[in-house]
Amino acid sequence: MLTTATFRHTIANACGLMPHQRVLVTVSGGADSMALLHLLVAVQQPVVVAHCNFHLRDDESDGDQAFVTLYCQTHELPFHVRHFNTRDFAAQKGISIEMAARVLRYEWFDQLASETGCSHIATAHHANDNVETFLLNLTRGTGIRGLSGMAMCTGKLIRPLLHFSRIDIETYCRENHLTWRHDSSNDCCDHTRNHIRHRIVPEFCHINPSFLATMHNTMARMQELEAMLGQQVEAFRNESVADEEGIQIIPLSRLSNHPQKGLILFELLRHKNFNATHVADIIASLKGLPGKQFLSPTHRVIRDRHNLVVTPRHEASETETFTIAGDITQTENPLRLHLRTFERPADFRFSTDANCIHLDADRVDFPLTLRHWRMGDAFMPLGMSNFKKLSDFFTDEKMSLLEKENAWLLLSSDNIVWVVGRRVDNRYRITNTTKWILEISLGEKNPQGF
Incomplete structure (x- = not known):
């Protein structure tokens, strides 16, 4: 039975709400949200009211807004309203109207709660909503999470009416002389949720008059199973x-x-x-x-x-290139490269570091170009006299698909000079006739370069 006493016990013990904490109450104007608002005020919980006008039911939507506005003004409650162009948002994002409304309202609720100093956001979901969601998920196919039902608390979001039925709520409204708005879109059984609400759930209740309580207990056990699974997943994640x-x-x-x-x-x-x-x-x-x-x-x-x-997922561009002019000594994007040219000393030694190369400077034409590899690319790997396709080189190197995609090439006049960090092209190697050396070293990669 829903009373101020049972409600006070619920918000204190199940929701962890302290008497001084301000709550953002989401009020549509229906019986459930009007009861929630009335109860929070009755137990002297500080509240801020939020109402969404999704403009989905023409005059009805505006009527809901006017109804909630008048109630808040009459009872001197702080009130906020937000208008949404829900259909356009759904089309833009390629999602359903229902999902669009959900995304829009919760984004606004989070923002408004922060702006108004509310520690919690209270919605009026009740026991019937929970059962309907369970059955809806069951028909679509789901895992343990979909059969666990809604939680009483999820972060700052609380659902204080979750253990009370629609009948409990409407009884409370009548006993306290509360009026409410009726959403006519809930009457049409063409929508799956409405079909479950008006036809499926009543049949279950006919078979088992305690069906809602039975489902509440079942979902509670599923939540325990979900928690156990979560522990196993975290153990696997941490270990592996x-x-x-x-x-x-x-x-x-x-x-x-x-x-x-x-x-x-x-x-x-x-x-x-x-x-x-x-x-x-x-x-x-x-x-x-x-x-x-x-x-x-x-x-x-x-x-x-x-x-x-x-x-x-990143849509990498094969045509994206980065140019290195002849007077550049350091680059930052997409790679951090250090370049210097010097006359070959008598005691010159080749670098053995894969991230530092030495080239015959007279064979390199500036500007240089950095880009990702493309199908058909080929080069002459150091030590070879024939060309090799990069795809074959990558296979020989046992490079993963991700490594192949992230591979960078340094080019001079459209010829591959260096598969960066892997292999120099033989045409640009240091020989006995080399007089000037171009040294290029690779520093830390810029994360934005991939």
Whole structure:
């Protein structure tokens, strides 16, 4: 039963809310959000009210705004409203209207909470919402997280009504003479959530009158299972996964031998927008040849010889070039190079450092050019008298796909002088007739250069 006493107990014990903490209350004007606002005021919790007008229901949307505005003015409550062009945002981002509204409102809630000094953001999700979300996720296919339901607290976000049913909330509203707005879009069963709400859940409640309580207990157990899984994933991450400058490296030997490798990999990749189908394809590739790529909207996974390499997706330009003029002694972008020319001394010794080369300066024409490799590129590796395709050179060097993509070439008059950090072209080597030497050394790479 929803009363001020049960509500006070919930926000103190389940939400960890202190009496002096200011709360941003998200109020649509419906029964659930009006009850939430009334309860917070009744227990003397400092509040700031936030209302979103998504302009999705024409006059109804404006009516909701007017209703909430009047209530706040009547009760002298601080009030903020934000208008959103939700349809245009959804089209621009290529997402659903529902997802667009969610992104827009939570971004604003976070911003407004900071601006108004609110420690928490309270939404009016209730037990029915939780069950509907569970069933919706179940029909779409989901993992443990999707069956765990919403949490009472997620960071600064709290859901104080989560354990109360829609009937509890509407009963509270009537007992306290609260009026509310009705959202007509919730009546149409063409939407999956509404179909679940109006047709599926009532059938379950007919079979089991305590269905909501049963589901609450089930989701609580799933949350415990999710927490246990989270501990296992973190243990695997800490013991086996390396993160190097935004690149995640997962050893195949450790992953392949894990009895729950699919589940572990899904948890490692889900924040990078990989879904269950992606993960199943990656797992299937573990027994195949290296080199295959798997793409999410934001990241990619490269199945290397010994690892899965996870990187952000960058649209690298093969045509992007950087020029080095003849009077330049140091570059910073895309690589940090140091250049100097000097007369060959009698006791000259070649560098044995792969990141420092010596060239016959008279054979090098400036300006030099830096670029990534392109299909068909070839050069004459030091010590050879014939040309070799770079793709074959990379294979001989056992370079990963990521290393190939990040390889830089130094060119003179369109001829490859140096596969940077790897091999000099034989045509530019120091010979017995060399009088002037061009020394080029590679410092730390500029991260923005890749």
